[in-house]
Amino acid sequence: MAAISTTLPLPPVVRNPRHWFFGPAYYAQREPLKWIPKWFEQYGDLFTVSSPLGRATILGRPEWARQVLADAYPRYQQKSQAYVVLRLLMGNGLVTSSGEFWRGQRRLAQPAFHRRRLDFIFGMMVEQTLRYAKRFEQQAGGGRTLDVAPLLSHLTLDIISRAMFSTDVNAGAAEVSEHIAALNEYALRLLRQPWLFLLPRRIPTPLNYREITAGRKLEKIVMSIISERRRNADMHDDLLAMLLSACDEETGRGMSDVQLRDEVMTIFVAGHETTANAMSWLMFLVSQHPEIEEKLTAEIDAAWASDSLGSGSISNFPYTRQVVEESLRLYPTIWSVGRQCGEEDAIGGFKIPVGMNVVVPIFHFHRSERYWNDPMRFDPERFSPERRPAAEPMIYFPFGAGPRNCIGNHFALQEMVIMTAVFYRYFTFRLEPGFLVEPDPLITLRPKHGVRLQIVSRRKLEGGT
Numbered sequence: 001m002a003a004i005s006t007t008l009p010l011p012p013v014v015r016n017p018r019h020w021f022f023g024p025a026y027y028a029q030r031e032p033l034k035w036i037p038k039w040f041e042q043y044g045d046l047f048t049v050s051s052p053l054g055r056a057t058i059l060g061r062p063e064w065a066r067q068v069l070a071d072a073y074p075r076y077q078q079k080s081q082a083y084v085v086l087r088l089l090m091g092n093g094l095v096t097s098s099g100e101f102w103r104g105q106r107r108l109a110q111p112a113f114h115r116r117r118l119d120f121i122f123g124m125m126v127e128q129t130l131r132y133a134k135r136f137e138q139q140a141g142g143g144r145t146l147d148v149a150p151l152l153s154h155l156t157l158d159i160i161s162r163a164m165f166s167t168d169v170n171a172g173a174a175e176v177s178e179h180i181a182a183l184n185e186y187a188l189r190l191l192r193q194p195w196l197f198l199l200p201r202r203i204p205t206p207l208n209y210r211e212i213t214a215g216r217k218l219e220k221i222v223m224s225i226i227s228e229r230r231r232n233a234d235m236h237d238d239l240l241a242m243l244l245s246a247c248d249e250e251t252g253r254g255m256s257d258v259q260l261r262d263e264v265m266t267i268f269v270a271g272h273e274t275t276a277n278a279m280s281w282l283m284f285l286v287s288q289h290p291e292i293e294e295k296l297t298a299e300i301d302a303a304w305a306s307d308s309l310g311s312g313s314i315s316n317f318p319y320t321r322q323v324v325e326e327s328l329r330l331y332p333t334i335w336s337v338g339r340q341c342g343e344e345d346a347i348g349g350f351k352i353p354v355g356m357n358v359v360v361p362i363f364h365f366h367r368s369e370r371y372w373n374d375p376m377r378f379d380p381e382r383f384s385p386e387r388r389p390a391a392e393p394m395i396y397f398p399f400g401a402g403p404r405n406c407i408g409n410h411f412a413l414q415e416m417v418i419m420t421a422v423f424y425r426y427f428t429f430r431l432e433p434g435f436l437v438e439p440d441p442l443i444t445l446r447p448k449h450g451v452r453l454q455i456v457s458r459r460k461l462e463g464g465t
Contacts (some may be wrong), residue, residue: 008351011048011057014039032336032441036361046348048356056338056357057347062371062393064347065360068339069394070402076339076358077102083338085187086443088211089180091258093266094407106407108246108255109263112239113407118414120237121163122311125415128159129422133461136427140455145432147450149280152419156272156279159415164267165225166238176221180269182214187443222264226257240264267408274333275412277446279419281331282324284451285378286424287431292380293424296323297458300425309421314414317421322380324416328398330378335363335445337400362397363445371395426461429453 036058039047045060059065068076078098087096094105111117132155139146157176186207229236229244243263247254255263286293296319303316338359345352352358367375372382372395381387389396399406406412423429431437432452440448 008346008349010353011046011348011350012043013048013050014043032361033363033439036364040364046350054355054357056359057350057352058359058361059347060361060364061348062365062395065365065397066394066401067345067347068358068360069337069400069404072345073402073404075343075345076341078340078342085190088187088190088215089183089269090266091262093262095266095270097262102404104248104251105255105259105263106403107250108248109243109407111246112242113411115410117239117242118410119311122314122414122418124162125159125418126309126422128155128162129419130461132158133422133426136423136455137457137461140427140457143454145435145452145454147452148283148429149276149447149450152279153272153276155419156276156415157268160267160271162238163411164239164264166236176218176268179214179218179221180273182210183218184269184273184443186211186214218265219261222261222268223257226260226264230257239267270406271408271411273446274444275415277333277444278324278328278331278412278416280447280451281333281445282327282416282420283423283429283453284431284437284447285327285330286323287429287453289378292323292378293428295319296420297424297428300421304421304425309418314417317417318384319380320417320420321413322383324413324420325383325398326378326380329366329382329396330376331439331445332362332366332398333444333446334398334400334406335441336361362400363441365395365397368395424458426458428456428458430456 039049039058040060046057046064048055048057050056059068083096090096092101094102094109097105132151135151136146157180161176189207225240226244229240240260243255243260245254286296299317299319303313336359338357341352341354341356341358344354347358365371369375371393382389394401397405399409399412430453432454435452436449437451438448440446
């Protein structure tokens with residue numbers, strides 16, 4: 001790529017917003033959804049924040065987001081320094097790896113997420129969602145409320161486990177979920193308190209001990225499954241079988257056990273928490289808009305007229321898909337993506353030096369008045385065929401963009417449409433009076449205190465499958 005002039009100025013640096021002791025990074029980490037929009041107003045569409053993890057330039061224009069994620073991608077192949085934390089959860093999988101290694105892994109993993117594969121697992125997604133709907137049915141009536149976030153997390157973990165292993169991890173989904181939660185907590189503490197990076201992991205603090213123990217137990221579960229599959233490679237037809245049989249056309253090599261472990265961990269972590277959070281936000285939003293819920297249930301009742309829900313009928317739920325997409329606009333679970341500049345670049349008349357972390361705040365583009373009319377209003381009609389935003393400019397990209405967009409985006413969308421159709425066929429949901437639903441922008445955007453909903457039955461589940 002062409003060289004960039006070094007005479008350009010560096011982006012403006014954000015100053016302490018409130019207190020001399022806490023720098024801007026403190027507020028960017030604690031309340032990014034609040035402070036980043038304020039800094040765009042104060043400093044313009046591009047500025048830099050300094051933190052213990054390094055400097056980060058934050059971008060506020062779609063053309064600059066496209067430059068980093070797609071057009072000038074070779075300059076930004078490295079993930080930002082914050083992804084060091086994610087490696088504790090995922091190893092060197094698709095989310096955290098880079099360069100030629102990432103490209104090779106992407107080629108090997110891509111066929112496992114082909115649309116034909118989604119048709120094959122469609123029935124399993126419906127079956128498991130109906131099974132968990134029975135838990136909603138047990139809570140329905142009597143004015144009781146339920147925090148749906150943990151249940152949705154277990155459901156999505158069950159689905160990804162069965163898609164990956166043709167089983168629910170030998171009935172150990174709860175144990176896997178517990179270990180993943182422990183690793184998540186460790187990673188989040190590091191992101192919120194970067195000084196913890198100065199303490200070696202081998203120091204036996206309670207936090208370190210729990211992280212090491214959870215990591216070892218989770219690795220033991222995953223490696224035992226991989227080992228068993230190596231011995232009985234022809235007995236299953238699932239995502240792991242496809243990864244085991246994958247062979248790089250250029251090198252003739254498949255994945256090692258370590259590579260398989262990292263990709264399995266990546267799919268486990270990234271493939272269940274993000275979808276569970278997204279469904280929690282969707283159910284919260286619909287609970288606040290009865291007119292949208294009425295239109296949603298009307299479509300589901302009309303489209304699901306027979307006794308079964310098959311992959312061929314998914315196109316009969318266009319409004320359901322619009323509800324999913326609009327909820328992902330307001331609450332994108334991947335609320336920002338980061339890259340590290342590997343070759344000097346220029347953005348918006350400013351120099352981006354080598355080593356600079358560059359952040360694309362997806363939530364800003366999804367909620368900006370510059371790009372959306374009345375952006376804070378929940379309006380699924382934005383994604384009707386007549387109003388759907390075009391790919392250009394880049395103002396809606398809940399699964400990322402460019403070569404490193406989420407490999408499981410179609411898997412997640414299909415899963416969310418199924419879950420929405422099943423749950424709203426049988427129930428309506430109302431937010432517990434006085435309950436505050438608050439976003440917590442950590443690794444993913446999750447409801448800080450969960451989502452407590454009152455569940456009201458619309459019809460009996462018996463015979464509904």
